[in-house]
Amino acid sequence: MHQRTDTLxxxxxxxxxVPGGRIHxxxxxxxxxxxxxxxxxxxxxxxCHQLPALAAAGFRAVAVDVRGYGRSSKPADVAAYxxxxxxxxxxxxxxxxxxxxxxxxxxxWGATIAANTALTEPETFTAVGLLGVPYAPRNxxxxxxxxxxxGGDEEVYVSYFQQPGRAEAEIEPDVRGWLAGCxxxxxxxxxxxxxxxxxxxxxxxxxxxxxxxxGVRPAWLSEDEFDAMVEEFERTGLTGGLNRxxxxxxxxxxxxxxxxxPITQPSLYIxxxxxxxxxxLADAIEAFPSTLPGLSANHLLKNCGHxxxxxxxxxxxxxxxxxxxxxx
Numbered sequence: 001m002h003q004r005t006d007t008l009x010x011x012x013x014x015x016x017x018v019p020g021g022r023i024h025x026x027x028x029x030x031x032x033x034x035x036x037x038x039x040x041x042x043x044x045x046x047x048c049h050q051l052p053a054l055a056a057a058g059f060r061a062v063a064v065d066v067r068g069y070g071r072s073s074k075p076a077d078v079a080a081y082x083x084x085x086x087x088x089x090x091x092x093x094x095x096x097x098x099x100x101x102x103x104x105x106x107x108x109w110g111a112t113i114a115a116n117t118a119l120t121e122p123e124t125f126t127a128v129g130l131l132g133v134p135y136a137p138r139n140x141x142x143x144x145x146x147x148x149x150x151g152g153d154e155e156v157y158v159s160y161f162q163q164p165g166r167a168e169a170e171i172e173p174d175v176r177g178w179l180a181g182c183x184x185x186x187x188x189x190x191x192x193x194x195x196x197x198x199x200x201x202x203x204x205x206x207x208x209x210x211x212x213x214x215g216v217r218p219a220w221l222s223e224d225e226f227d228a229m230v231e232e233f234e235r236t237g238l239t240g241g242l243n244r245x246x247x248x249x250x251x252x253x254x255x256x257x258x259x260x261x262p263i264t265q266p267s268l269y270i271x272x273x274x275x276x277x278x279x280x281l282a283d284a285i286e287a288f289p290s291t292l293p294g295l296s297a298n299h300l301l302k303n304c305g306h307x308x309x310x311x312x313x314x315x316x317x318x319x320x321x322x323x324x325x326x327x328x
Contacts, residue, residue: 008028008056011026020075023089025062025065029061032103032324033094034062035093035104036105037106037110038064038069038110039111040109040241040242040244040245044063044064045225046107047063049313050313051063053321064089067081068244069236079247079250080243082254083251086116087117090125091124094125103126103127103129110131111133114128115128116255118267126265127267127268129323130267130269132277134269134285134288138258153203154201168237175234175238176230181214184218186275187305187306189219189311190218191213198211200276220307220310220313266294266327268297268299268319268323270308270316271308272304272305275308277306296323301315301316
């Protein structure tokens with residue numbers, strides 16, 4: 001019989017050495033290793049509901065601060081945030097924890113990192129779970145060209161993030177206000193109408209935050225939890241997270257050997273029907289039979305926005321636990 005979450009030992013914090021410096025890892029439970037990767041702009045705390053649930057189900061759940069966030073290393077060089085560096089971090093974390101294999105689960109940018117980690121290191125990562133952003137194999141079109149076409153007369157947010165210092169100049173004067181607007185604009189219970197939030201497009205001479213939803217806090221985000229996130233990002237800044245976006249073309253070059261390659265390990269996808277990722281990348285989801293031939297299940301949660309594992313923790317936990325148990 002599995003432990004109840006209220007009888008589990010508390011989470012343990014540790015810092016492990018990786019080729020690029022250090023990674024802060026937070027773990028709970030014993031059993032097969034499940035590595036949890038957060039997205040932008042978040043930290044390991046985005047998995048606070050999953051750590052005890054996975055631990056209670058008999059797994060060793062480990063949520064990390066991805067390179068550039070929290071208590072992990074924050075190299076100054078933009079190129080240090082290329083995808084291959086994140087993959088190397090994940091392999092090093094598994095080995096530092098004394099394990100040889102793991103399941104990797106990611107959300108948002110963490111989903112893309114998880115997918116490429118499983119793609120390029122299949123002997124270490126034997127299964128992959130993706131939340132929000134589906135796997136889309138590398139193709140022949142340079143990402144910066146795609147983003148330029150998407151924006152039209154305006155800039156899509158990824159293009160807006162490209163110039164070092166530009167987004168930082170918008171965010172730094174009011175980290176609390178920027179984070180509040182970002183979280184509210186992409187959460188199902190507070191976002192505006194439309195399949196794709198307007199804040200993803202920046203008019204000439206404007207800021208991304210000009211189109212944020214203001215004055216409301218999503219129901220899933222407690223005041224204490226929000227305060228903790230704000231305190232962390234006021235301390236670290238957001239450059240590390242933004243630098244991930246600034247490597248899109250570099251990743252495309254680095255991953256040329258995997259052009260069009262499927263991920264063949266057992267896989268899982270969970271999306272929200274009000275997450276722009278499921279709208280923008282609908283073609284990628286439709287292509288899963290060929291791109292994710294090991295897909296066990298494809299879940300689209302009704303009336304769920306971008307912050308999937310926090311908006312719908314009980315449902316996500318149930319899906320994750322059932323899938324992880326099926327792998328055994």
